[in-house]
Amino acid sequence: MSRSSKYPEQFRRDAVELVESSDRPLRQIARELGVNHETLRSWVNKAKEEAAAPVEDPAVTDEVQRLRKQVAELQKEKEILCKAAAYFAKEMDR
Structure with missing residues (x-):
């Protein structure tokens, strides 16, 4: 107002x-x-x-959201790969 x-x-x-x-x-x-x-x-x-x-730019906001989603997916993938590597390392030691 x-x-x-x-x-x-x-x-x-x-x-x-x-x-x-x-x-x-x-x-x-x-x-x-x-x-x-x-x-x-x-x-x-x-x-x-x-x-x-800061100036709100819708294109930048959309890009930030997309990149945050991508980072979350990559973090999940990394976590799965780390667990898989640990599992296979145990299997190799047997």
Whole structure:
């Protein structure tokens, strides 16, 4: 659910970009833009969280599921082969 803001989305994106590209303090930039510094700080934090969040790609998700299934099958096969090798090693010692 998105709250309406008195600041347009493009203005918020530009303000965040200005904070990230400037060496000036956030408070100074907020003052120059006429925005509360805590509001600007929240925009910056939200942008950082969104940038750090992984992008869900259905193709990647499907591939991961397929590979996990394949790994599980290969682990079962390996377990069976290890048991068979142990069995035949015992048979050879007799």
